[in-house]
Each structure stands twice: as C-alpha cells, then as structure tokens.
Amino acid sequence: MLPVLYRAIGTAAHALLSAVLPVLHFTVPGWETEQRLGRYQCDFARAGPLIWIHAASVGEVQAACVLIAALREQIPSSYFFVTTMTRQGRDAARLRLPQPVRCELAPLDMPQAVRRALREVRPDVYVCLETELWPTMLREISQAGIPALLLNGRLSERSFRRYRLLPGFMAELLKRFSAISVISEQDSARFRQLGAEQVQVCGNLKYDLPAADAGAMREKYQRLLKPDGKRIFICGSTRTGEEELLLPVCRRLRQETAGKLLWIIAPRHLNRIDEVRSLLQEAGLDCKLLSECAAQGRRKDIVLVDSLGELADLYALGDVNFCGGSLVNKGGHNIMEPVRWHRPVCFGPFMQDYQDAAELVLSAGAGFQARDANELAEQLSALLHDERLHQQTCQAAERLAAAQQGSAQRQAELVMRELQTKGRV
Incomplete structure (x- = not known):
C-alpha cells in the first residue's frame, strides 16, 4: 500500500511541477526544474559502459571521486554521470571531477522524471553511495533491467530505528540492489536486519589511504626535531579561538610530565602563524617555527608548523594528537590522518563535517571525543600516563587503518562484476 501511495503522490507532484515550470524558471533562481524533472539533454557518444553514480551532497562526492579513480584504472573506456541532491554537491563534483564526467542535479x-532521466542517460549500471534510498528510482531501474549497487553504505542507529518501523517496505527496497557494500560490521548487521541480501564489508572509500611505514615516518621527524625523550603532543589544523582553549591543556600536560613535553601546533591557515605566535608570547611561552628547526635545530619546546602539506605526515610523531576545528564550531578536520600512522587521536564535539570518521574512530577504539577542553585534558593525560591504554589505542588505530585499505578497489570490483555480467566490458 505504501509504495503505491508514494508513486501516486510523485505522479501528482510531477504534473503540478510541469504545469508551473515556466513560472518557476523565472521566479525561483537556482531551482533548475529541467534537471529535477529528468531533462538532461544527454548525448553520450560512448564506446564503453556508462556508470551513473548518485551522491547526496559534498561528503558523498568525496567518495565518488575515489571510486571513479579506481574504476578508471579497471575500465579505462568507462563514462560517468554523477548526480547529487544539492547544488553544493553538484558544484563540488564539477570542481573536483575531471572532464568528461557529467555532473548534474538528481x-x-x-x-x-525518473523514466525520462533513464531514457536520456541510458546507464549500464546505477551506483548509489552511502544510504540514498529513493524508492521510485530503484523500482524503475529494476524494471528497466539496470543493475543497482549500494556502495560505501552506512546506517546510523537513529536511521536504523526509523527504518525498522517499515520492515516490509525496507526489505523490498534493499533487495533491489544486486550488491551492497558497507563500511563496518555494525552497518552490515543493521542492513541484514532490515532484510538486505548480498551484503559485504569493504571499508570506507573516503579513507582508503595507501599503506605506509609508520615507524620510518616517525624516525624521520625524530631526526628533525630531536625530542630527547620528551612526550610529543601535536595539535593539527587548529582554528581561531582554539589555541586559547588548548593553552591550559598544554600547561597541565607539561606539569604532569615534569616539563618533558614537546608541543607542536599546526594552524589550519598559515596566515595565522603570527597571530598564534603572539598569543603564545603573551602567555609567556617561546616557540620556534618548523622551518627554523630544520635550519638551526630545535631549541624550544613549542614548535609552530609553517609549511603546507607537512601535517599529514607529522602526525606519525605524536604520542598524542588533537585534530582541530572541533573544539570551536568549524566542523572538524580529517581525524583519519593520525590513524593512518597508528597513533591515537582526540577531538572535540564539533565534528559535523567528519561525523562518519568520528563514528569509525570511536567504534574502533582508535581515539576519543571530548565535550570541552577540560575533558580533552583528561583524555590526553590518561593516554600519556596509562601505557596499556596508549598501546591499545595505537593497535586499534592500526587495525582501523588496515580495514580501510583497498576499499576503493574492492568496491570497484563489484561494479566491474555487474558490467561483465551484462557483457559491457
């Protein structure tokens, strides 16, 4: 009953939109009703398969970029049609993806609208990223004989509880996918409880970083900074207002380690270096720039990172790491960078731009989230003083990093298999 009602509402809405299309075109800037009604005017002169990838918004576009790169390696003749639900997502896709990838609104x-879009695009396979479940799209794709895959799937506890209220509807929807790839075992269990079949855990596309020698990278920066037995506290991608919050944290750690602490600060924007240096000086603290340490040797126990691209590798040196943009409301930054080097990571409450990474890290036990600077100090203190906890967290980070490696390759192979079944490659 519910699917029939849903389609009936969609049909009525389409008739209404079509009737007011000329008015919307001139009165609602940016509505772009033509694309919303599936009118793309596609003319793909293609020799290889066309893969339609649907990404909800900017976060999923990042995953799409990784997947397309992996697919191009396996299928050089492939073409891509990428859709998003938001204009921000579409604009991000157009900026990040190379020509001739076509990026439009879904x-x-x-x-x-869906039937017209399918007639114009004529995809060989449809890929839905994360959990963009559109009943009409999946039904029409199934009836058209186009295989659909759900890749990089994730399902929060909140969404799971909501979907469980519609067990039959969700089971029917999920069975329309020929394959479902999810990020974690927890996601797999939730999808299976909703009736999904052909579910496999492949890790997260966005954090599929190549394997690296953590020990060698740590030795590289030890030679540069010569910590001389000091514990190393790295604060990466810090934003305006965050260093003030971190000052008492650092003071506590210095006191607890009897002054044997090397504090490394990497502001997110290099134009803030002088601002952060002045803040430290006003607090009675001397610092050196990383570039000065490289040229003259480290002579202070506070180092400001003043070069681009250094932080991602520098995290390997940290005994404890804090990822900024999270104690102040800036959405957080990529906490998987310290994890890559098998190091613990701590972060604040504001992680809306990297919520998926936060869930991965916390569920794996590879780091900690603090409600405020006081709780952050408690967490860092525990990591520095409890060697068993520190080792457990490092080992959890190592396992988590390993679980993400090869994710893009594994998920690209699922697409490849469907195309082979159709005889398109």
Whole structure:
C-alpha cells in the first residue's frame, strides 16, 4: 500500500511541477526544474559502459571521486554521470571531477522524471553511495533491467530505528540492489536486519589511504626535531579561538610530565602563524617555527608548523594528537590522518563535517571525543600516563587503518562484476 501511495503522490507532484515550470524558471533562481524533472539533454557518444553514480551532497562526492579513480584504472573506456541532491554537491563534483564526467542535479523521485532521466542517460549500471534510498528510482531501474549497487553504505542507529518501523517496505527496497557494500560490521548487521541480501564489508572509500611505514615516518621527524625523550603532543589544523582553549591543556600536560613535553601546533591557515605566535608570547611561552628547526635545530619546546602539506605526515610523531576545528564550531578536520600512522587521536564535539570518521574512530577504539577542553585534558593525560591504554589505542588505530585499505578497489570490483555480467566490458 505504501509504495503505491508514494508513486501516486510523485505522479501528482510531477504534473503540478510541469504545469508551473515556466513560472518557476523565472521566479525561483537556482531551482533548475529541467534537471529535477529528468531533462538532461544527454548525448553520450560512448564506446564503453556508462556508470551513473548518485551522491547526496559534498561528503558523498568525496567518495565518488575515489571510486571513479579506481574504476578508471579497471575500465579505462568507462563514462560517468554523477548526480547529487544539492547544488553544493553538484558544484563540488564539477570542481573536483575531471572532464568528461557529467555532473548534474538528481531527478526528483517521481515516476515520470525518473523514466525520462533513464531514457536520456541510458546507464549500464546505477551506483548509489552511502544510504540514498529513493524508492521510485530503484523500482524503475529494476524494471528497466539496470543493475543497482549500494556502495560505501552506512546506517546510523537513529536511521536504523526509523527504518525498522517499515520492515516490509525496507526489505523490498534493499533487495533491489544486486550488491551492497558497507563500511563496518555494525552497518552490515543493521542492513541484514532490515532484510538486505548480498551484503559485504569493504571499508570506507573516503579513507582508503595507501599503506605506509609508520615507524620510518616517525624516525624521520625524530631526526628533525630531536625530542630527547620528551612526550610529543601535536595539535593539527587548529582554528581561531582554539589555541586559547588548548593553552591550559598544554600547561597541565607539561606539569604532569615534569616539563618533558614537546608541543607542536599546526594552524589550519598559515596566515595565522603570527597571530598564534603572539598569543603564545603573551602567555609567556617561546616557540620556534618548523622551518627554523630544520635550519638551526630545535631549541624550544613549542614548535609552530609553517609549511603546507607537512601535517599529514607529522602526525606519525605524536604520542598524542588533537585534530582541530572541533573544539570551536568549524566542523572538524580529517581525524583519519593520525590513524593512518597508528597513533591515537582526540577531538572535540564539533565534528559535523567528519561525523562518519568520528563514528569509525570511536567504534574502533582508535581515539576519543571530548565535550570541552577540560575533558580533552583528561583524555590526553590518561593516554600519556596509562601505557596499556596508549598501546591499545595505537593497535586499534592500526587495525582501523588496515580495514580501510583497498576499499576503493574492492568496491570497484563489484561494479566491474555487474558490467561483465551484462557483457559491457
């Protein structure tokens, strides 16, 4: 009953939108109703398969970029049509993806719009990223004989509870996918409880970083900075207002380690170096720039990173790491960078831009999230003084990093298998 009602509402909405299309075109800037109604005017002169990848917004676009790179390695003749639900996502896709990848807004989930889009695009396979479940799209794709895959799937506890209220509807929806790839075992269990079949855990596309020698990278920066037995506290990608919050944290750690602490600060924006240096001086603290340490040797126990691209590798040196943009409301930064080097990572409450990474790290036991600077100090203190906890967290980070490696390759192989079944490669 519910699917029938959903389609009926979609059909009525399509008729209404079509009637007011000329008015919307001139009165609602940016609505772009033509694309929402599946009118793309596609003319793909293609020799290879066309893969339609749907990404909700900017976060999923990042995953799409990784997947397309992996697919191009396996299928050089492939073509890509990428859709998003938001204009921000579409603009990000157009900026990040190379030509001739076509990036447009997704059609609204109405039968007429979806059918028209499928006639114009004529995909060989449809890939849905994360958990963008559109009933009409999946139904029309299934009826058209186009294989659909759900890749990089994730399902929060909140979404899972909501979907469980519609067990039959969700089971029917998920069975339309020929394959489902999810990020974690927890996601797999939730999808299976909803009735999904052909589920496998492949890790997260966005954090599929190549394996690296953590020990060698740590030795590289030890030679540069010569910590001389000091514990190393790295604060990366710090934002305005965050260093003030971190000052008492550092003071506590210095006191607890009897002054044997090397504090490394990497502001997110290099134009803030002088601002952070002045803040430290006002607090009675001397510092050196990383570039000065490289040229003259480290002579202070506070180092400011003043070069681009250094932080991602420098995290390997940290006994404890804090990832900025999270104690102040800036959405957080990539906490998987310290994890890559098998190091613990701590972060604040504001992680809305990297919530998926936060869930991965916390569920794996590879780091800690603090509600404020006081709780951050408690967490860092525990890591520095409890060697068993520190080792357990490092080992958890190592396992988590390993679980993400090869994710893009594994998920690209699922697409490749469907195309082979159709005889398109």
